[in-house]
Amino acid sequence: MEINICEEKKMVEVWLKKSESAPGLKSLCARCRERGYLVAVFKSGGEDLAGLTAGLLIHNRNSMA
Numbered sequence: 001m002e003i004n005i006c007e008e009k010k011m012v013e014v015w016l017k018k019s020e021s022a023p024g025l026k027s028l029c030a031r032c033r034e035r036g037y038l039v040a041v042f043k044s045g046g047e048d049l050a051g052l053t054a055g056l057l058i059h060n061r062n063s064m065a
Contacts, residue, residue, distance in 0.1 A: 003028075010036055016043040 001022050002015040012032045016022055029039045 005037075009038075011038045011040065014039065014041045016041065018044045018046065 001017075001020060004013040004015070005011075006013075014022070014025065014028070022028075025041065029041070032039045
């Protein structure tokens with residue numbers, strides 16, 4: 001697990017590997033939110049990143065029209 005904290009943006013990034021578990025993740029997120037931080041959790045997976053990203057972009061474009 002890798003944790004990056006950006007003080008100026010009040011943001012915490014949590015990066016998890018596919019095979020990694022994070023037993024204390026919920027409590028970490030709760031503590032960060034109590035201090036006014038936005039928490040983003042990223043977990044790698046086995047899906048097609050390009051295909052899923054294209055689908056997300058198409059969805060966002062269609063929802064803005």
